[in-house]
Amino acid sequence: MRPVVEAVDCVVIGAGVVGLAVARALAQGGHEVLVLEGENAIGTQTSARSSEVIHAGIYYPPGSWKARLCVRGKDLLYAYCAERSVGYRRCGKFIVATSQAQVARLDAIARQAAANSVGDLVLLSAAQAQAAEPALQCLAALHSPSTGIVDSHGLMLSLHGDLTRAGGLVALNSAVAQLECGPDAIIVVASDGTRLAARAVVNAAGLRAPALAARMAGLGARHVPRAYFAKGSYFTLAGKAPFSRLVYPVPEPGGLGVHLTLDLGGGARFGPDVQWVDDPGDLAVDPARAEAFYAGVRRYWPDLPEGALQPAYAGIRPKISAPGQPDSDFSIQGPNVHGIPGLVNLFGIESPGLTAALAIGEAVTALVVAPA
Numbered sequence: 001m002r003p004v005v006e007a008v009d010c011v012v013i014g015a016g017v018v019g020l021a022v023a024r025a026l027a028q029g030g031h032e033v034l035v036l037e038g039e040n041a042i043g044t045q046t047s048a049r050s051s052e053v054i055h056a057g058i059y060y061p062p063g064s065w066k067a068r069l070c071v072r073g074k075d076l077l078y079a080y081c082a083e084r085s086v087g088y089r090r091c092g093k094f095i096v097a098t099s100q101a102q103v104a105r106l107d108a109i110a111r112q113a114a115a116n117s118v119g120d121l122v123l124l125s126a127a128q129a130q131a132a133e134p135a136l137q138c139l140a141a142l143h144s145p146s147t148g149i150v151d152s153h154g155l156m157l158s159l160h161g162d163l164t165r166a167g168g169l170v171a172l173n174s175a176v177a178q179l180e181c182g183p184d185a186i187i188v189v190a191s192d193g194t195r196l197a198a199r200a201v202v203n204a205a206g207l208r209a210p211a212l213a214a215r216m217a218g219l220g221a222r223h224v225p226r227a228y229f230a231k232g233s234y235f236t237l238a239g240k241a242p243f244s245r246l247v248y249p250v251p252e253p254g255g256l257g258v259h260l261t262l263d264l265g266g267g268a269r270f271g272p273d274v275q276w277v278d279d280p281g282d283l284a285v286d287p288a289r290a291e292a293f294y295a296g297v298r299r300y301w302p303d304l305p306e307g308a309l310q311p312a313y314a315g316i317r318p319k320i321s322a323p324g325q326p327d328s329d330f331s332i333q334g335p336n337v338h339g340i341p342g343l344v345n346l347f348g349i350e351s352p353g354l355t356a357a358l359a360i361g362e363a364v365t366a367l368v369v370a371p372a
Contacts, residue, residue: 011198016047019204020159025361027166038175043156049315051261054148055352062115065330070352073359087151093246096138098299102250135242181218200342200368207280207318223338228319232272233285235309241268258296285311320348334367
């Protein structure tokens with residue numbers, strides 16, 4: 001066995017937006033922090049392939065991690081972007097009903113949002129919605145004024161800068177092979193054989209977090225969820241979008257429907273859809289999927305021109321619930337769950353993970369500094 005070559009206070013595995021936010025929070029709290037990232041740049045996986053939406057916190061079960069961290073994270077993120085000059089826009093979102101059955105569901109959505117402390121939704125008639133968005137066709141809509149968009153790459157660069165200024169370090173091309181969980185330290189074994197002794201380790205490896213947890217000697221198998229990969233494809237709109245807000249259909253079983261999001265340059269994209277895959281590297285967009293996108297979008301934008309949708313990119317959601325099951329909550333497992341001092345595993349950090357990132361940083365820091 002190779003000897004331990006270095007001791008470090010905190011190791012964060014994964015330099016996506018959540019890993020960077022966690023590392024930043026730890027470093028600014030006075031901890032020595034090393035981030036290990038297997039790729040050759042920060043934020044190249046799930047964090048680089050999202051809708052870049054700042055979510056309000058509407059749909060998640062009241063009291064869940066997703067609900068609480070999304071609402072808290074949204075406030076932190078808007079303040080952070082304004083302070084650090086990270087690109088963002090509080091553009092708002094319309095949740096649109098295109099059938100009478102969906103109209104009846106708008107009240108339930110508003111009640112759930114209020115239970116999550118999102119009390120700013122406004123019910124609009126068809127005429128009111130169409131006055132604000134003339135290209136829109138609907139029977140009614142809910143306006144969420146606190147929904148927005150953010151430059152996710154600019155955000156990650158800013159978080160990385162904060163981490164560095166606080167004395168933290170990101171090591172790229174530094175994949176982790178396994179961990180050995182002991183009572184006094186957690187041994188992190190890199191793929192090149194380097195061994196680090198850490199007081200605290202945060203597994204923020206995203207899509208690979210369950211597989212990494214399965215390679216943690218000393219962690220019970222009951223604490224390692226099965227990973228499922230939900231691919232979401234996006235199509236971009238050729239030309240300028242006739243909308244100034246995001247447009248989401250009323251959610252249906254199996255997903256949020258084909259929704260329209262905007263980027264900071266005014267361009268529009270549609271998606272993501274849901275396609276269950278076995279390989280998290282399956283990121284090709286099948287042009288044939290556009291047919292379902294046209295049908296979905298034309299329910300609320302009937303004038304979408306034929307041929308206007310172009311394949312863009314795909315992302316993979318790090319699911320820990322199987323196809324056909326209800327979406328799982330974020331799984332944030334600290335010593336209070338598994339009994340290993342200093343270890344925090346983050347599983348299933350899908351949407352609204354980007355919105356919640358700074359709040360996740362707060363929550364994980366509390367677990368790392370708290371006694372087991």
